[in-house]
Amino acid sequence: MTDEQRDAALFLVSQQYLLESLGRGDDSLALSLLRKQISKLQVGREKVHKLAFSLFSPGELGLNEVHEDGDVFQKLRRNLINELEKLLPPPITVPDRRLEHLVEKVVCSQIDSCIYHNSLDPVSIYGDHRCGRDQIPTETVQILSDHKNEVWFVQFSNNGNYLASSSSDCTAIIWKVLEDCKLVLQHTLSSHQNPVSFVAWSPDDTMLLTCGSSEVLRLWDVETGTCKHTFGDSGFLVSSCAWFPSSKQLVCGSSDPKKGICMWDCEGNETKAWRGVRMPKVSDIAVTPNGENLISIFSDKDIRILNVVTNVERVISEEHPITSLSVSGDSKYLIVNLNSQKIHMWDIEGSWEKPLTYKGHKQHNSDPIEVLSGHLMTVNSVSWNPKRHQMLASASDDQTIRIWGPNRSEKMKLV
Template sequence: MDISQALGLLRKQISALKISKEKVHKLAYELLTLKGLDLGCIDCDAVHELRKGLISKLEKVLPPPITLPERRLEHLVEMAVCAQIDGCTYHSSSEMISLYGDHHCNRDQFPTETIQILTNHQNEVWFVQFSNNGDYLASSSRDCTAIIWKVQDDNRVTPRHLLRSHKSPVSFVTWSPDDTMLLTCGNMEVLKLWDVETGTCKRTFGNDDFIVSSCAWFPDSKRLVCGSSDPKKGIYMWDCEGNEIKAWKGMRMPKVLDLAVTPDGENLISIFSDKEITILNLTTSAERVISEGHSITSLSVSGDSKFLIVNLNSQEIHMWDIAGEWTKPLKYEGHRQQRYVIRSCFGGVNSMFIASGSEDSKVYIWNRRNSKPIEILSGHMTTVNCVSWNPKRFNMLASASDDYTIRIWGPSVQSR
């Protein structure tokens, strides 16, 4: 039986007999696989085209209950919505998308221009991070201080507390999930806990023998974890009162360069010995190890706990899925990084964007679906060490630089 005869049979006899959908599907499968034909002399592309044509003809002759799967309308609507988002390079709107009009987030609402320069630090600014509610900004500097800033309703940023307690440069800060506390790490120094409302130091963790390299919060804002660059010290979990809850240490424990806890609290992610990412499931204790070919300088996790990005000194940023479904990372190129510790961040709706500093004094922004940057922001005079995207005001970005300044980026003047 040739294909035309088979189609005639389906059109005139099979559908009229009202036989089961399963048998019709089986018949269609036999046709699509061209079972019994010698394909050795047939070009694969030609076979592909034959199959496409056959499917098109089958859809015309078979009744809808057979050709249309269940929840087809829901699937089509989802496809249409996703297509609008995927086609929007600057998608940063949390509003509902309508099928009755084309969706498009334009560049006018994207952070592309400097709207404010903060000059309160007296030396290189090494780290910057917005609070989870978007109302505050924290920064740390080589001048041995950290600053808590208030984000006003008009997006202007003003200083609120100057945090003086560290004896060495402050290399890292991180907000508690409820934004009431702030952790600061001194460069090769101890860890300190601050009250955001009063700006006072509530507690110091560790001692001169425990050198903290990085720290992170658990979602309950009651527990924290920190890692040491000293291999003998490892990783410690504490509560906010300074009580040790758990420790990962031992003779075989490598030095910890950076770490993070996913926002859902399920995974502890650590950078070990330059080139190794370890993902530890805190419930099952299952462990996944990812090896990179170049030295890793920093780590960041997406707000939905699905992805992580690492900065490499090979001038690339790699994105991995935390669940382990990808065997290779997505790669982002364009920025410059060889000697410095550069920190990147996720931003926008559903962590759709990746932003990073660079040794060429610029800020680079990628739509995470594309390896080429969509924006390159100029303004700083030297290396940009860290960037942070406001998690609630998607058109607001902050960057910290060795030029002693913090720049706040927003939409262009014309669009405001």
């Protein structure tokens, strides 16, 4: 690009900026642009003088239409693009290897939009990418049998490098996920005196909470496997627990109304509590990822949404008992599973008066995507690895944990 072309292009862009500044009523900025930038360009004094005149007579350039036509700047910008296209040669407006960049962008967007994609598989720009059944975890690749009784809960860590499990055998186990996607036992957490029904990873994955309906709440160091703190006394039985996003505060709920809901720091100091004779039992609890709302399930059918910043409270009543609770990653929605075989999604901020309802497969007369067979008894919990999307874990009354991966035989058929 020559100096003459450069100055001409800069004049067109600066002119547009000046005109929009005038349209917004920012005369001082327009004058500054004219004095400090536009006047230095080698585009001829006549153009500069005409633009200077527009400072005093904006009607000459159609700026008096701004209040009547809100799209006047859009029209001016389209004209600017047309003028730049005439002024600048194609090698400048279309950079080298532009086609290669566009093709690469399309291919990468297809891969990025599919969490199950195996990067070794080819992707074509001539069709939308869709992973087949071979990408979904449907085959048992490992069986973990170190628990001595029913396994009640499993949960992968946020970074996907660990799996935690809890059991009726009064222990919890931390498993390490190796590079080859095999799991090995890292720590057995064995200080509980009663069955452990729930675990919760801290957001930074350095700590783990364990609790049970007849057990106290314990905090564990993930690296060493040692118990860092036990919350409350032996009579403080915790039914559920959750972390705040800072990994410095946690909250737990008790099925005993006298104990209610308590917030603690990691040193065991109680920072806030909701308790009393009118307090119903808490069956489940969650904190939104942004840390603003505390969501509790009371008496099996009531959902309480409490904004911990403003203390504004909202209660939603369901007709049927709630069996589980989950919060979306953007902190906007919550989903509850009901024993009536329905799933309700609620807007946390209260924009919806009624929930969105999702019925079971039987009501829609459709088949599930896949049925995973292998466990010999009831399956109590499943967890998808958040970083290794082709890995799924399931816990069962048959005392085992199964790790699921893509079906290798299907993969071989495609090859």
